[in-house]
Amino acid sequence: MIGDLWWIALVESALVGWVGLIAGLRGWHWVHTERRLLPRRRQAQTEMTRHLLGESAGTTLAELPYEAQCALLMQLATSLSGEARQSLVEEARRGGHLAREGRQLRSWRWWVRLRAVRFFSALGVVPEVLDQLLVDPEPLVRAEAILLVATQPTPPRVDNVVRELFGPASLARYASQMVLPQLGLAASQSLVRQLESPPGPPAVALRSAAAVASAELLPAALRFSAAPDPAVRAAAVHLLAAIGGSQSAARLVELLDDPIRAEAAAALGHLSHWQAAPQLARLLTDSEWQVRYQCALALHRFGPPGRLFLRQASQSTHPEAASIVRYVTDLDE
Amino acid sequence: MSEFLDLLEQFVLLYFLLVNTFYGWVLLLAGAEMRQHARRVDREQSWRLLGAKIYPRISVLSPAHNEEATITDSVRALLNHHYPEIEVVVIDDGSKDATMAVLIQQFELVPVEPTYDRRLNTRALKGLYRSRRTPNLLVASKENGGKSDALNLGLQLATGELACVVDADTLLEPDALQKLVRPFLASDGVVAAGGCLRAVNGSRVEQSRVTEVRAPRTLIAGIQTVEYIRAFFLGRLGLNRLGGNLIISGAFGLFRRTSVLDVGGYDTSTVGEDMELVVRLRRLGLEQGHPSRVDFVPDPVAWTEVPSSWTVLNRQRDRWQRGLCDSLWRHRQMCLNPAYGSMGLVAFPYQLVVELISPLVETMGLLLLVFSALLGVTNLPFALGFFVAAYGYGTVLTALSLMLEERCFPGQRPPTDLPWLLLWALVESLGYRQYAMLARLQGMFRWLRGRSDWGRMERVGFARKAAS
Numbered sequence: 175m176i177g178d179l180w181w182i183a184l185v186e187s188a189l190v191g192w193v194g195l196i197a198g199l200r201g202w203h204w205v206h207t208e209r210r211l212l213p214r215r216r217q218a219q220t221e222m223t224r225h226l227l228g229e230s231a232g233t234t235l236a237e238l239p240y241e242a243q244c245a246l247l248m249q250l251a252t253s254l255s256g257e258a259r260q261s262l263v264e265e266a267r268r269g270g271h272l273a274r275e276g277r278q279l280r281s282w283r284w285w286v287r288l289r290a291v292r293f294f295s296a297l298g299v300v301p302e303v304l305d306q307l308l309v310d311p312e313p314l315v316r317a318e319a320i321l322l323v324a325t326q327p328t329p330p331r332v333d334n335v336v337r338e339l340f341g342p343a344s345l346a347r348y349a350s351q352m353v354l355p356q357l358g359l360a361a362s363q364s365l366v367r368q369l370e371s372p373p374g375p376p377a378v379a380l381r382s383a384a385a386v387a388s389a390e391l392l393p394a395a396l397r398f399s400a401a402p403d404p405a406v407r408a409a410a411v412h413l414l415a416a417i418g419g420s421q422s423a424a425r426l427v428e429l430l431d432d433p434i435r436a437e438a439a440a441a442l443g444h445l446s447h448w449q450a451a452p453q454l455a456r457l458l459t460d461s462e463w464q465v466r467y468q469c470a471l472a473l474h475r476f477g478p479p480g481r482l483f484l485r486q487a488s489q490s491t492h493p494e495a496a497s498i499v500r501y502v503t504d505l506d507e
Numbered sequence: 508m509s510e511f512l513d514l515l516e517q518f519v520l521l522y523f524l525l526v527n528t529f530y531g532w533v534l535l536l537a538g539a540e541m542r543q544h545a546r547r548v549d550r551e552q553s554w555r556l557l558g559a560k561i562y563p564r565i566s567v568l569s570p571a572h573n574e575e576a577t578i579t580d581s582v583r584a585l586l587n588h589h590y591p592e593i594e595v596v597v598i599d600d601g602s603k604d605a606t607m608a609v610l611i612q613q614f615e616l617v618p619v620e621p622t623y624d625r626r627l628n629t630r631a632l633k634g635l636y637r638s639r640r641t642p643n644l645l646v647a648s649k650e651n652g653g654k655s656d657a658l659n660l661g662l663q664l665a666t667g668e669l670a671c672v673v674d675a676d677t678l679l680e681p682d683a684l685q686k687l688v689r690p691f692l693a694s695d696g697v698v699a700a701g702g703c704l705r706a707v708n709g710s711r712v713e714q715s716r717v718t719e720v721r722a723p724r725t726l727i728a729g730i731q732t733v734e735y736i737r738a739f740f741l742g743r744l745g746l747n748r749l750g751g752n753l754i755i756s757g758a759f760g761l762f763r764r765t766s767v768l769d770v771g772g773y774d775t776s777t778v779g780e781d782m783e784l785v786v787r788l789r790r791l792g793l794e795q796g797h798p799s800r801v802d803f804v805p806d807p808v809a810w811t812e813v814p815s816s817w818t819v820l821n822r823q824r825d826r827w828q829r830g831l832c833d834s835l836w837r838h839r840q841m842c843l844n845p846a847y848g849s850m851g852l853v854a855f856p857y858q859l860v861v862e863l864i865s866p867l868v869e870t871m872g873l874l875l876l877v878f879s880a881l882l883g884v885t886n887l888p889f890a891l892g893f894f895v896a897a898y899g900y901g902t903v904l905t906a907l908s909l910m911l912e913e914r915c916f917p918g919q920r921p922p923t924d925l926p927w928l929l930l931w932a933l934v935e936s937l938g939y940r941q942y943a944m945l946a947r948l949q950g951m952f953r954w955l956r957g958r959s960d961w962g963r964m965e966r967v968g969f970a971r972k973a974a975s
Binding site: 186187189190193194196198244245248252284285288289292293295296313314342343344345348351352382463464467494497498500501503504505 | 546547549550551552561617618619620622623624625637689692693694695696895899900902903906907909910922925926929932933
């Protein structure tokens with residue numbers, strides 16, 4: 175028994191030593207490699223930049239390890255635009271990087287596809303298989319593919335981007351929200367179609383639609399402003415505020431009696447719809463702080479018409495109304 | 508009598524074998540989780556996020572008490588954080604020094620009407636201030652009520668969708684929030700996320716940034732460094748795969764602000780407010796069908812100074828153990844309750860059996876050794892088995908955790924750090940571990956006697972460059 179324990183202790187000591195050796199070698203190798211690569215990487219970066227700007231003929235990019243080449247290309251892509259960016263893409267094409275990464279896009283391993291699509295995304299190059307990537311089972315891959323849609327937005331691609339907004343929270347949905355403003359009218363038309371019969375909960379799509387806010391979204395916004403779900407109504411209010419117009423304003427005034435009246439008040443302030451000042455002033459005595467705050471802010475945004483009501487409220491006997499008016503006034507000062 | 512001693516010895520050995528086997532399993536899961544994480548972030552370009560207007564607004568809550576020497580640098584570091592939508596809320600918790608005067612002068616603060624959306628009871632607000640030149644800074648001055656009370660006020664004053672809780676002397680890496688926000692973007696089911704807390708002792712700090720990472724060369728700080736590495740890269744990372752964590756460090760955590768308000772904010776009657784909040788968030792979330800997942804993300808980093816004296820270490824571990832006891836007791840209905848899923852069946856029992864009971868069992872083991880030696884009936888196989896099972900195996904797990912840290916932050920440490928870290932891992936069991944265990948036992952007994960104070964935490968500070 176004692177002999178067994180000594181063996182176990184020996185094995186444990188060996189394991190600790192082995193871990194130390196592996197970690198040490200790994201750390202030493204990484205530091206050594208980085209030290210060796212750092213000056214070469216800097217030189218390649220300088221030469222590459224000069225080459226892309228037309229100041230020199232060649233580069234030493236090919237002398238770096240492949241992964242370092244990709245990292246450098248991705249890094250340079252962040253700071254270049256126009257012709258220099260196009261030259262960078264050409265370098266990547268000539269060097270075989272696009273071909274190699276393009277093959278990786280077809281891998282059955284999601285992490286390989288992800289690395290490859292990130293390379294294309296960083297360089298702003300649309301791969302041939304973008305449409306397949308937009309329906310990839312891995313959300314991270316879809317997210318990167320979505321970022322590329324703005325470069326070549328075909329109707330089916332835009333539909334995929336918009337459809338993502340109706341799905342569960344994911345980085346792909348977040349990417350869709352980011353990209354939507356860049357898609358403009360195409361996104362607006364797709365939103366109108368998909369809001370007719372939403373493939374999923376519409377709240378995020380409605381809220382994101384505010385970034386494109388075209389008049390053709392008004393019917394959908396008005397329809398969803400009467401939805402039973404308060405989150406959907408609030409999102410519709412956000413969209414109405416972005417679209418603007420008399421119909422939006424009228425509906426928002428109606429919603430001042432709704433549980434989502436704070437959002438409605440904020441939207442009226444955004445629209446500078448000063449005609450709603452009396453109704454907003456009435457809500458300065460609301461029991462909810464957010465409602466009082468948004469009404470006071472909206473009145474403040476209206477300029478002189480709104481400030482008249484604020485001055486009256488500041489002298490009112492209702493302490494909370496007076497307090498919120500002072501707060502908003504202090505913020506302005 | 509000897510049969511009874513044998514029975515106790517068998518129990519102690521069996522306990523450590525089971526615990527360390529569980530740890531071994533958790534280590535494998537941690538390795539798998541790290542590999543998954545590395546694949547997710549490979550070639551990631553977080554700079555893209557900086558221009559995104561739709562990024563969730565984060566309110567960084569920084570409670571402060573008597574911090575006149577460091578408050579300016581702390582707040583500036585937070586305001587300069589690389590995150591597109593950030594708000595900094597400083598809550599002065601009744602400081603008796605010139606903390607408020609310094610803030611008012613340095614940031615050109617002007618008083619505003621002290622009104623806010625009250626959802627929790629806190630000590631009275633004395634004043635609310637905005638900055639003329641930094642619109643995303645809000646400063647509140649309140650009556651002293653403790654850290655939890657200050658955070659509760661901050662939660663109500665904040666406007667962000669997410670709230671980040673940091674200690675006043677915690678240093679965030681510039682991209683920490685960009686990385687820590689990922690789980691919230693990826694899922695609506697996440698209610699809180701914790702990042703990696705690392706010991707800053709020994710590292711070089713310049714203008715509130717860690718410019719050179721270095722393992723401490725002193726015993727207490729060095730051992731705590733490996734403790735932190737083990738806790739985060741083995742414990743928390745592995746628990747991600749076992750249903751999530753029950754704790755997020757009070758020095759660095761990100762929460763859905765409205766979720767925390769909905770469950771009543773921090774409990775001011777416990778010293779383990781960080782753990783108690785997370786357990787409550789998860790429990791009520793499961794009971795009421797709300798978001799309840801808590802994730803640990805290994806690469807967002809916050810630096811903190813670990814205690815460098817035995818006395819302060821004792822107070823800290825005492826307080827942690829009292830917090831653990833309190834949190835587990837308050838939510839004891841979750842233990843082994845299938846209604847709470849993996850949290851009730853795995854995470855909670857783990858905290859109970861491994862974290863709570865281990866000081867008792869380990870003490871029992873040591874006492875058995877001493878007792879046997881005094882009686883002249885030392886059971887050598889037991890003694891060796893105890894050291895092998897309790898300490899040797901633990902050292903192996905620590906060493907493997909170092910590899911996970913190195914995988915997450917490759918090349919960040921100089922090559923000379925590894926021998927030091929291995930040394931601290933080896934000597935941890937030669938006195939330090941026993942001291943910490945006694946502090947934890949002390950904490951348990953103090954909790955049983957109803958003590959709920961924090962004790963005095965002294966810090967050296969890292970405002971100047973660290974000495975080499």
